[in-house]
Amino acid sequence: MDHRIIDQQLDHLRDKILLLGGATEQAVQRAMQSLVERDSELAKQVLEEDKIIDQMELEIDRLSIEIIALQQPAAHDLRFVISVAKITPILERIADHAGSIAEAAIILNNEPHTKNYVDFPIMAQTATEMLRSALDAFTSEDAALSREIIERDRLIDEAYRRVFSELLEMMIDNPAATTGAAHLLFVAKHLERIGDYVKDICELNVYLREAAFIKHRYGSPTPPSE
Amino acid sequence: MGSATTLFGRRRRLTNTLMTSLTAICAIFATAILLLIVSYIAVRGISSLSFEFLVGTPKPVGEGGGIGNAIAGSAMMTLLAAVIGLPVGIAAGIYLAEYGRNWFGNTVRFIADTLIGIPSIIIGIFVYTLVVLPMGRQSGLAGGLALAIIMLPIVARTTEEMIRLVPNSMREGALALGAPQWRVSLNIVLPAAASGIATGAMLAIARVTGETAPLLFTALNSRFYNLYYDQPMSSLTVQIFNYATGPFEVEHAMAWAATLILVGLILLINILVRFVTRKRF
Amino acid sequence: MQTKISISNLDFFYGKVQALHGISLEIPEREVVAFIGPSGCGKSTFIRTLNRMNDTIPGARVEGEVIIDGENIYAAGTDVVALRRKVGMVFQKSNPFPKSIFDNVAYGIKINGIHSNKTDLKDRVENALRNAALWEEVKDRLNMSAFGLSGGQQQRLCIARALAVEPEVVLMDEPASALDPIATQKIEELVVELKRNYTIVIVTHNMQQAARVSDRTAFFMLGKLIEFNRTDKVFQNPDEKLTEDYITGRFG
Numbered sequence: 001m002d003h004r005i006i007d008q009q010l011d012h013l014r015d016k017i018l019l020l021g022g023a024t025e026q027a028v029q030r031a032m033q034s035l036v037e038r039d040s041e042l043a044k045q046v047l048e049e050d051k052i053i054d055q056m057e058l059e060i061d062r063l064s065i066e067i068i069a070l071q072q073p074a075a076h077d078l079r080f081v082i083s084v085a086k087i088t089p090i091l092e093r094i095a096d097h098a099g100s101i102a103e104a105a106i107i108l109n110n111e112p113h114t115k116n117y118v119d120f121p122i123m124a125q126t127a128t129e130m131l132r133s134a135l136d137a138f139t140s141e142d143a144a145l146s147r148e149i150i151e152r153d154r155l156i157d158e159a160y161r162r163v164f165s166e167l168l169e170m171m172i173d174n175p176a177a178t179t180g181a182a183h184l185l186f187v188a189k190h191l192e193r194i195g196d197y198v199k200d201i202c203e204l205n206v207y208l209r210e211a212a213f214i215k216h217r218y219g220s221p222t223p224p225s226e
Numbered sequence: 227m228g229s230a231t232t233l234f235g236r237r238r239r240l241t242n243t244l245m246t247s248l249t250a251i252c253a254i255f256a257t258a259i260l261l262l263i264v265s266y267i268a269v270r271g272i273s274s275l276s277f278e279f280l281v282g283t284p285k286p287v288g289e290g291g292g293i294g295n296a297i298a299g300s301a302m303m304t305l306l307a308a309v310i311g312l313p314v315g316i317a318a319g320i321y322l323a324e325y326g327r328n329w330f331g332n333t334v335r336f337i338a339d340t341l342i343g344i345p346s347i348i349i350g351i352f353v354y355t356l357v358v359l360p361m362g363r364q365s366g367l368a369g370g371l372a373l374a375i376i377m378l379p380i381v382a383r384t385t386e387e388m389i390r391l392v393p394n395s396m397r398e399g400a401l402a403l404g405a406p407q408w409r410v411s412l413n414i415v416l417p418a419a420a421s422g423i424a425t426g427a428m429l430a431i432a433r434v435t436g437e438t439a440p441l442l443f444t445a446l447n448s449r450f451y452n453l454y455y456d457q458p459m460s461s462l463t464v465q466i467f468n469y470a471t472g473p474f475e476v477e478h479a480m481a482w483a484a485t486l487i488l489v490g491l492i493l494l495i496n497i498l499v500r501f502v503t504r505k506r507f
Numbered sequence: 508m509q510t511k512i513s514i515s516n517l518d519f520f521y522g523k524v525q526a527l528h529g530i531s532l533e534i535p536e537r538e539v540v541a542f543i544g545p546s547g548c549g550k551s552t553f554i555r556t557l558n559r560m561n562d563t564i565p566g567a568r569v570e571g572e573v574i575i576d577g578e579n580i581y582a583a584g585t586d587v588v589a590l591r592r593k594v595g596m597v598f599q600k601s602n603p604f605p606k607s608i609f610d611n612v613a614y615g616i617k618i619n620g621i622h623s624n625k626t627d628l629k630d631r632v633e634n635a636l637r638n639a640a641l642w643e644e645v646k647d648r649l650n651m652s653a654f655g656l657s658g659g660q661q662q663r664l665c666i667a668r669a670l671a672v673e674p675e676v677v678l679m680d681e682p683a684s685a686l687d688p689i690a691t692q693k694i695e696e697l698v699v700e701l702k703r704n705y706t707i708v709i710v711t712h713n714m715q716q717a718a719r720v721s722d723r724t725a726f727f728m729l730g731k732l733i734e735f736n737r738t739d740k741v742f743q744n745p746d747e748k749l750t751e752d753y754i755t756g757r758f759g
Binding site: 004006072073074075076077078079211 | 714715718742743744745751754755756757
Binding site for chain 3: 327393395396397398399400401402403404405406409413414417418
């Protein structure tokens with residue numbers, strides 16, 4: 001049953017995006033690690049590997065377009081290829097944000113150590129876990145899990161607001177720490193953006209599974225045709 | 227490339243050449259026989275041909291004479307056969323093709339096929355019993371009737387076959403436009419099959435023109451021009467028979483000439499068929 | 508969306524063999540409905556029940572109703588000739604008559620007595636040929652044999668011939684399957700153009716064709732109607748697994 005011409009290409013595509021997902025996960029996790037453990041070497045590695053991620057994105061783009069042009073995928077196959085084509089740039093942007101975090105880490109590591117903030121590690125942890133779960137949900141086409149992950153983004157947003165106020169306070173109290181705090185603010189922003197992107201991935205997971213677009217809908221999902 | 231020069235390739239080419247030559251020889255053989263017959267007849271018969279021969283009537287041996295009345299008689303009886311056999315045969319053929327897929331059609335078809343297989347002399351005897359005896363004498367009518375009976379099943383079956391050859395898709399195309407069945411048969415099927423039917427008809431005519439046996443009992447023969455159907459009538463075939471089996475050499479020569487005329491006539495009919503039914507649409 | 512043809516519980520038998528099982532669906536007016544399905548699934552048999560072309564097959568029997576404009580076409584006393592004028596048909600292999608191009612198109616007009624005089628006949632023939640996107644190509648050779656046209660042109664001629672009798676529904680049984688891609692494209696464009704004025708039902712074994720030209724798609728299998736939905740739904744997210752398996756090429 002699964003020996004159509006298109007199956008080989010779909011499997012290929014699936015392998016590539018899972019690889020990309022793994023590389024992105026690793027980038028985010030390592031970027032945060034390079035910041036918290038003050039490891040600039042690790043940060044440089046993240047920046048190097050971002051180039052590989054960019055290549056992967058191009059590869060996936062090429063393959064998805066080829067499948068659409070030559071195989072005329074329908075129904076689930078079609079939704080799969082579309083989802084992959086839309087998730088791939090999201091992953092690449094997440095990786096870019098990870099790269100920016102790594103850059104910030106390099107700069108911050110040259111500064112004296114600033115206090116560890118409670119919410120920072122929580123934000124980082126939530127973000128990386130959300131990303132991992134979202135990729136798992138993509139693989140298993142788990143719409144329920146995807147919806148749950150979307151809810152979890154609230155936590156990141158809340159944590160971001162707290163970090164924002166804390167850092168602001170810190171800058172007011174201790175003007176010498178302003179540079180450091182400013183960079184940390186950006187890191188927090190990157191994490192918050194990563195959370196939003198993971199939400200986008202989950203919306204596409206739901207589309208893949210249910211053929212419903214829940215993006216930009218502030219209520220119940222709508223099927224593509226009525 | 228490869229296979230033409232390998233061992234197997236050479237063997238194949240040899241077989242191909244052999245078979246092609248064999249079939250060519252057979253074709254030449256068949257054609258040659260026909261040409262031989264026609265030219266032999268021509269050579270033997272051409273010397274006796276003359277205008278007198280074509281329009282005169284048989285005379286006592288040595289006085290010349292001709293086959294004019296025989297040609298006329300054959301024409302008249304063939305005409306009668308055609309007038310009866312063609313319309314009935316074609317109509318029967320149409321019926322069998324368009325409506326005859328039932329037990330009745332099958333029965334008619336079976337009878338027609340059987341009739342075609344009956345030796346023509348038996349048809350002659352049949353008509354003798356039914357027409358000549360009650361009438362008290364042989365006649366052109368009986369002769370024509372016998373020929374009609376021979377012609378009818380042939381025309382019916384070839385007409386049926388030709389109509390069947392009209393592709394069903396054509397019928398469906400007409401039906402789908404809102405044409406009733408009879409219109410489809412008349413406007414679409416019949417014109418499409420027309421050339422085939424005409425061919426069948428003319429070939430049946432050519433066939434009966436060459437019949438001798440049925441005419442022996444029914445039309446007998448005559449030494450005179452006869453323009454009435456109720457009298458014995460001469461015919462080309464019977465006349466040839468008489469001349470050929472007569473004791474005199476001069477009669478034999480006339481038989482050859484008459485044969486040449488007969489063959490010429492049949493050839494003419496066939497050429498006519500080809501011309502009339504050439505493809506236009 | 509007005510319903511043009513309503514089919515209720517249609518069963519069809521070839522003698523003892525049942526070819527269609529309990530088909531029910533509604534064909535909307537002035538839309539294109541495509542029928543897809545593997546070979547032998549009954550889609551051609553089904554389309555022929557809509558203009559009673561199956562009547563010509565000995566042993567054919569129909570149970571159930573086919574209602575066109577409120578009347579059951581299988582009711583006793585139905586005027587089948589009038590039905591076939593209203594519901595025209597184009598066949599898989601083009602079947603022009605052995606007549607001139609003009610006479611081919613004029614045939615239906617003449618036998619149905621539609622035209623009022625010679626000029627009217629000429630106008631109607633020209634209209635039909637224009638509607639079939641064939642006029643420009645044949646206007647200078649109307650008296651030539653229809654067989655001189657290419658395959659694609661012959662098929663458009665058959666469409667013109669069908670349109671000439673002013674049908675309301677046009678049934679098309681795999682109209683492009685014997686044609687090359689360019690000719691096929693012309694036929695497809697024609698179908699999309701025609702639906703402005705006619706209800707079109709098209710049988711096709713080419714799924715992409717169904718996806719390209721139809722508004723609704725019906726999927727048949729083994730004589731049963733498996734799914735009937737808007738075309739974009741069928742090709743993006745069909746209701747039935749069987750439908751999905753078929754259109755993604757998992758069988759037949």
